[in-house]
Amino acid sequence: MTTTGPFVQCEDLVRIFSVDGIEVQALQGLNLRIEPGELVAIVGASGSGKSTLLTILSGLDRPTGGTARVAGLDLATMSARQRVQFQRETVGFVWQQTSRNLLPYLTARENIALPLTLAGRRARGGSGGRGADAARVAELVELLDLGDCAGRVPAQLSGGQQQRTAIAVAVANDPRLLLADEPTGELDEAASVNVLRSMEAVNAELGVTVVIVTHDPEVSEHVDRTIQIRDGRTSREVLRRTETDEAGAQRRVVEEFAVLDRVGRMQLPETYLEALDLRDRVRLDLETDHVEVFRDVPREQTQEGSDETPSRRRGRTRRGRAGSGAPGRAARRPPHVLDAGR
Numbered sequence: 087m088t089t090t091g092p093f094v095q096c097e098d099l100v101r102i103f104s105v106d107g108i109e110v111q112a113l114q115g116l117n118l119r120i121e122p123g124e125l126v127a128i129v130g131a132s133g134s135g136k137s138t139l140l141t142i143l144s145g146l147d148r149p150t151g152g153t154a155r156v157a158g159l160d161l162a163t164m165s166a167r168q169r170v171q172f173q174r175e176t177v178g179f180v181w182q183q184t185s186r187n188l189l190p191y192l193t194a195r196e197n198i199a200l201p202l203t204l205a206g207r208r209a210r211g212g213s214g215g216r217g218a219d220a221a222r223v224a225e226l227v228e229l230l231d232l233g234d235c236a237g238r239v240p241a242q243l244s245g246g247q248q249q250r251t252a253i254a255v256a257v258a259n260d261p262r263l264l265l266a267d268e269p270t271g272e273l274d275e276a277a278s279v280n281v282l283r284s285m286e287a288v289n290a291e292l293g294v295t296v297v298i299v300t301h302d303p304e305v306s307e308h309v310d311r312t313i314q315i316r317d318g319r320t321s322r323e324v325l326r327r328t329e330t331d332e333a334g335a336q337r338r339v340v341e342e343f344a345v346l347d348r349v350g351r352m353q354l355p356e357t358y359l360e361a362l363d364l365r366d367r368v369r370l371d372l373e374t375d376h377v378e379v380f381r382d383v384p385r386e387q388t389q390e391g392s393d394e395t396p397s398r399r400r401g402r403t404r405r406g407r408a409g410s411g412a413p414g415r416a417a418r419r420p421p422h423v424l425d426a427g428r
């Protein structure tokens with residue numbers, strides 16, 4: 087199957103649930119692009135729409151409006167047959183509840199082998215298929231660091247071992263996309279780190295595009311991009327990468343972006359709104375290479391009143407410039423670079 091454009095693409099995605107005649111708009115025109123091979127976290131407050139998005143991307147639910155495409159397939163219009171094929175071949179899923187991911191009466195190794203058997207590899211490959219299955223299981227047991235416990239049933243595994251087995255099960259059939267809904271939600275900190283490292287390993291070694299929905303603040307250290315959802319829309323993205331300077335010293339660079347939708351709407355981070363007391367409406371000023379946003383101060387409070395534009399009042403109305411608040415400083419630094427150094 088050929089894919090043009092982003093691997094995951096949502097445009098103006100809407101999902102409305104109707105319960106007892108009351109409508110809940112879980113997704114309110116969400117836009118999202120994920121490139122092949124990316125490792126992305128989706129974060130946001132409870133009820134912001136994270137799980138709804140993941141359920142649509144997995145093909146388990148359909149959008150009410152807008153488009154959602156994965157690997158070139160339109161998830162809104164695909165037939166029932168295409169949907170089953172999509173879930174078998176293109177996407178793997180890890181749930182928060184460790185018990186939901188694994189069959190309790192099979193060992194970890196047998197759980198990992200099961201999707202291979204169901205996909206009929208053995209039938210297609212004859213005795214060679216059996217060998218190929220065993221080799222694939224061994225590869226995943228090693229990659230997910232399950233060597234010591236692969237012969238145990240889930241009840242004899244720790245929560246972290248169960249989730250790492252679940253990741254192996256989810257990627258056994260070589261899906262191109264791995265979706266995980268709160269995979270560390272039931273784990274302690276150390277086990278969470280191991281599970282997130284396993285996600286990194288699967289992404290790096292197998293080339294699987296990974297999307298993790300989480301509340302875990304630790305996640306940002308393990309992914310390339312953190313996307314925040316607010317009120318059913320993508321509002322903010324944080325990119326992290328490691329740069330090496332000429333002397334060989336490494337530094338971690340963090341860049342923060344607000345997401346613009348197709349008609350130019352964006353959400354300012356809540357911390358910015360609070361820092362500058364921005365509400366109701368703001369003044370905008372177009373500079374040659376950026377746009378400035380100012381608190382809407384009544385004209386009589388801006389001393390000279392006059393016809394000054396916000397940019398001419400610069401330095402008088404911007405609290406952040408005088409202090410050390412990030413919003414004020416950002417305008418004079420390379421665009422978007424908020425934090426650097428380790």
Ligand SMILES: Nc1ncnc2c1ncn2[C@@H]1O[C@H](COP(=O)(O)OP(=O)(O)OP(=O)(O)O)[C@@H](O)[C@H]1O
Nearest residue numbers: 103104105110112131132133134135136137138139
């Ligand atoms: N099947 C459903 N029927 C009715 N309302 C639903 C359904 N699924 C989700 N919702 C509502 O949609 C909104 C978004 O829910 P969703 O589970 O996507 O949020 P979330 O960000 O994943 O939250 P959490 O972090 O608590 O899991 C919520 O208001 C929720 O109550």
